[in-house]
Amino acid sequence: MLRIDFTQEDINKLHYERYHHPHPLVQKKMEVLYLKSQGIKHKDIYNLCKISKTTLTIYIKQYQLGGVEELKKIEYKGRPSELNQYSDILKEYLEKSPASSVAEASDAIEKLTGIKRSPTQVREFLKRIGLRCLKVGYVPGKSVEEKKIEEVKKYRVETLEPLLYEAMSGEKAVFFVDAAHFVHRAYLGFLWCFARTFICSPSGRKRFNVLGAVNAVTKEIITITNETYINSESICQLLFKLSNLVLNIPITLVLDNAKYQKCKLVQDYAKQLGIQLCYLPSYSPQLNLIERFWKFIRNECLYSKYYASFADFKAAISNCLDTGNTDKQESLDSLLALNFQTFKKVQILAV
Structure with a gap:
């Protein structure tokens, strides 16, 4: 078992951040290390936090490397969206033909690229390329x-x-x-x-x-x-x-x-x-x-x-x-x- 000597200051920080940090992944890390600081057995931590043995080991090594601040780092970048390669084409199209809804934008994207995505994913993509949902104005x-x-x-x-x-x-x-x-x-x-x-x-x-x-x-x-x-x-x-x-x-x-x-x-x-x-x-x-x-x-x-x-x-x-x-x-x-x-x-x- 990986042993760690927790200071009372770090225990207090872990207890606070597991509820108050804005990112849910960091909250989970803090929860895992807080339970570890309270002497909870590893197998019980796996079950309580729904994580694997390997994940627990990674979190503990992160803490050993740099303490609570190291746990706040999020290195997972995710897989780049397939739509990114079509950004220029879609920006040009949507600039000339703005969509009135996410569903309409989703249909247009599928026709142009052959890629179908959920409304949530399409909304995030539209924001990423600089689009905003704005009320239409009028001029004479x-x-x-x-x-x-x-x-x-x-x-x-x-x-x-x-x-x-x-x-x-x-x-x-x-x-x-x-x-x-x-x-x-x-x-x-x-x-x-x-x-x-x-x-x-x-x-x-x-x-x-x-x-x-x-x-x-x-x-x-x-x-x-x-x-x-x-x-x-x-x-x-x-x-x-x-x-x-x-x-x-x-x-x-x-x-x-x-x-x-x-x-x-x-x-x-x-x-x-x-x-x-x-x-x-x-x-x-x-x-x-x-x-x-x-x-x-x-x-x-x-x-x-x-x-x-x-x-x-x-x-x-x-x-x-x-x-x-x-x-x-x-x-x-x-x-x-x-x-x-x-x-x-x-x-x-x-x-």
């Missing part, structure tokens, strides 16, 4: 046309960035304007849970409309709300509210080309109040900072939340609008950073 169809990309880039460089520079230097107040229409319904989100969770879906389709203007620098949000429609009169109300802020510097609004925002009534009233209107190029929602703010509202108080009454629904959104700039200042500063996505290098899914 015309926004990825080369001509449109160049137009948006020119607007960003020649118009938007100079405006933002003036705003950051305190020479001008720049607000991004848009409307959101929150329908009283179930907004399904993601939850970490042991079983799939369901939320109730309210009856009816009442809408809470919010016309907002977010300050590019301070992230302050100015709103006009109603339960009917957002129209040119709503824009005029917002213009009046902004003019009454008494900022003592010129105000510029960055907004899209919706008809009710670009009509003669709005333009004349903005001119009367001394407010500049700066319209975005068509098909460029990524340049409107407030679009991210609406996403923030949905994440904070709508996704996976149930409001039995429309009044509760409105109150939750209103509270988030009122407190977002104070209670969630750090999150908003990060979300509403003054950098804007371009779609020149994004992958567009083929039909």
Whole structure:
């Protein structure tokens, strides 16, 4: 029998690591040596730990060589996957034709290589070659046309960035304007849970409309709300509210080309109040900072939340609008950073 003199310190380490080490193989090694330290006979250790005589000998020699730290080493590398030799081919294929599920990826891999693997093995292979399961985003169809990309880039460089520079230097107040229409319904989100969770879906389709203007620098949000429609009169109300802020510097609004925002009534009233209107190029929602703010509202108080009454629904959104700039200042500063996505290098899914 291989004899070892265990120190009390090592016995304590073995006892701790057999439960707390992250790798199950190391836990087993620690268990074997702990039982050995307690004077348990080898044949009993074989039975208790379900190992062979040879394995026990290897573990003991590892411990003799370097103590507890030596037992933590895992030298078994496993057999390389047969799929590895097809990595480049599969990466090229899956980049052009992304799979919507592991099962779909498994079928494609089998057709291309003739190798069939379990869903677990396929999932690990996909991760190994750099794939991740990501939610598909969407962009307006015309926004990825080369001509449109160049137009948006020119607007960003020649118009938007100079405006933002003036705003950051305190020479001008720049607000991004848009409307959101929150329908009283179930907004399904993601939850970490042991079983799939369901939320109730309210009856009816009442809408809470919010016309907002977010300050590019301070992230302050100015709103006009109603339960009917957002129209040119709503824009005029917002213009009046902004003019009454008494900022003592010129105000510029960055907004899209919706008809009710670009009509003669709005333009004349903005001119009367001394407010500049700066319209975005068509098909460029990524340049409107407030679009991210609406996403923030949905994440904070709508996704996976149930409001039995429309009044509760409105109150939750209103509270988030009122407190977002104070209670969630750090999150908003990060979300509403003054950098804007371009779609020149994004992958567009083929039909």
